[in-house]
Amino acid sequence: MVRMRTFVSSALAALFLTGAQPLLAGEEYSDTKLQSFADAVLAVNAVVEQWRPQIQAAPSEADKQQMAEQANQEMRAAVEGTEGMTVEEYQKIAQAAQADPQLMARIDQVFQEMPPAAQ
Numbered sequence: 001m002v003r004m005r006t007f008v009s010s011a012l013a014a015l016f017l018t019g020a021q022p023l024l025a026g027e028e029y030s031d032t033k034l035q036s037f038a039d040a041v042l043a044v045n046a047v048v049e050q051w052r053p054q055i056q057a058a059p060s061e062a063d064k065q066q067m068a069e070q071a072n073q074e075m076r077a078a079v080e081g082t083e084g085m086t087v088e089e090y091q092k093i094a095q096a097a098q099a100d101p102q103l104m105a106r107i108d109q110v111f112q113e114m115p116p117a118a119q
Helices: 001-012 029-057 061-080 087-101 101-115
Strands: none
Touching: 029 061, 029 087, 029 101, 061 087, 087 101
């Protein structure tokens, strides 16, 4: 669980998506919604892993910025391409998970129940 929490946290730390609406107090997320969120996290993480070495190796700050913008577009597309998840929902759940240990535990559980090939 610790490994998965680190994975989820690192994926959330890579959050590129800005402009999330304020959280609704006590908002509950269904297991289906959290499964979609986990799928989106995996898709976003794949984009991050693809772009990270390229951005780090970029010869200039301008190149890094351009690559980061491209990566952001691809991450948004990855979230939008996840069934049952919008960018706005992804943002809300990501923010809520960082502030709510119980929600993070539920997300951890979703990852634990995924087949290893999916992770």
